[in-house]
Amino acid sequence: MNTKEKIIRTSIALFNLHGERAITTNHIASSLGISPGNLYYHFKNKEDIIRQIFALYSEHLNTHFKPLEQHNEPLEQLTQYLDSLFDLMWRYHFFYDNLTDILARDDELKKNYIAFQSRLLEQVKAVVIGLRDTGVITIDDDDAKELAHMLKMTVSFWTPYVKARRMTGVLEQQDIYNGIVKVLMIFKPYATPMSVPKVAQLQQHYQALAEASLPSIA
Numbered sequence: 001m002n003t004k005e006k007i008i009r010t011s012i013a014l015f016n017l018h019g020e021r022a023i024t025t026n027h028i029a030s031s032l033g034i035s036p037g038n039l040y041y042h043f044k045n046k047e048d049i050i051r052q053i054f055a056l057y058s059e060h061l062n063t064h065f066k067p068l069e070q071h072n073e074p075l076e077q078l079t080q081y082l083d084s085l086f087d088l089m090w091r092y093h094f095f096y097d098n099l100t101d102i103l104a105r106d107d108e109l110k111k112n113y114i115a116f117q118s119r120l121l122e123q124v125k126a127v128v129i130g131l132r133d134t135g136v137i138t139i140d141d142d143d144a145k146e147l148a149h150m151l152k153m154t155v156s157f158w159t160p161y162v163k164a165r166r167m168t169g170v171l172e173q174q175d176i177y178n179g180i181v182k183v184l185m186i187f188k189p190y191a192t193p194m195s196v197p198k199v200a201q202l203q204q205h206y207q208a209l210a211e212a213s214l215p216s217i218a
Contacts, residue, residue, distance in 0.1 A: 004042045006032055008056070011049050015094035016171075020050070020102060047106045054109060057092050058116050060084070065123050068130030075136060075198045081127065082180050082206070089159060089176045096159045117152075124148040136199075137190035150186055158182065177210035 001009065010031050014023045025046050029039045043049045064084035068077050095102065103110040125148040131137045132144065139147060158179040163169045184203045191199045 003034070003038070007039060007042055007049065008052055012053060012092065012094070015053075016092075020094045020098045025049075047109065050102060050106070051109050051112075053092070053095070054112065057088070057095060060088055060091075061120060061123070064088075065120075065127065067123075067126045068134060070134070074131055074134035075195065075202070078131065078136070079202060082183065082202070085155065085183070086176050086180055089155065089179060090173060093159045093171055093176075096156060097163060099156070121145075121148055121152060124151055131187075135192055136195045137187060138192055139190050147186070147190070151183060154182055154186060155179070173213040174210040177206050177213060180206045181210070 007028060011023070011028050014027060014031060023046075025039055025043075026036055028046075028049070029036045032039075043052070065081060068074055089096070103113055125145050128137070128139065128144045128147050128151075129141070132139050159171055159175065162175045162179075163171055181203055184199060184206065188196075188199055188203075
């Protein structure tokens with residue numbers, strides 16, 4: 001990795017561990033063992049770093065949440081979506097935790113975020129329609145858009161909801177798996193008789209992953 005990539009990776013790790021609000025560019029430079037001037041050579045300020053992280057976040061969504069391919073088994077593709085969703089929610093959970101504040105400080109980022117979320121809604125709706133067209137769920141076009149909204153809202157607000165209800169405020173991997181179970185529960189009422197057993201299997205799969213990732217008590 002070059003210095004710029006190291007700054008981004010270290011920033012994500014520190015933001016996730018301590019919260020974005022608590023971390024300054026000096027903290028990031030110190031963690032890397034470089035001078036603040038070296039950091040400013042690559043990024044103008046912390047907002048510039050966050051914009052780069054958002055670009056990576058957006059790229060992840062664009063790459064992994066494309067319409068279903070008709071020749072592939074739809075529930076296998078849904079599993080791939082959910083696994084990618086777990087990776088996204090875990091890797092960038094600081095962004096969900098402090099989203100309103102981050103956007104309030106940066107008009108350029110907020111503009112990009114709003115435009116991206118509009119495109120993302122259409123992507124999620126396309127996935128929902130794809131699941132309908134392959135017989136996994138039953139839903140009409142109007143409800144498909146509302147379901148897409150509900151899925152996006154659940155993903156966006158699940159991690160801050162969990163952290164707000166925990167004295168330590170620390171997010172664990174099982175929390176993300178439990179969030180994916182909640183996503184499946186939103187799908188479940190729309191499942192066709194043919195897909196109900198498979199959706200139930202997926203639910204059990206992620207519940208088992210959540211239990212397996214519980215922190216051990218010494």
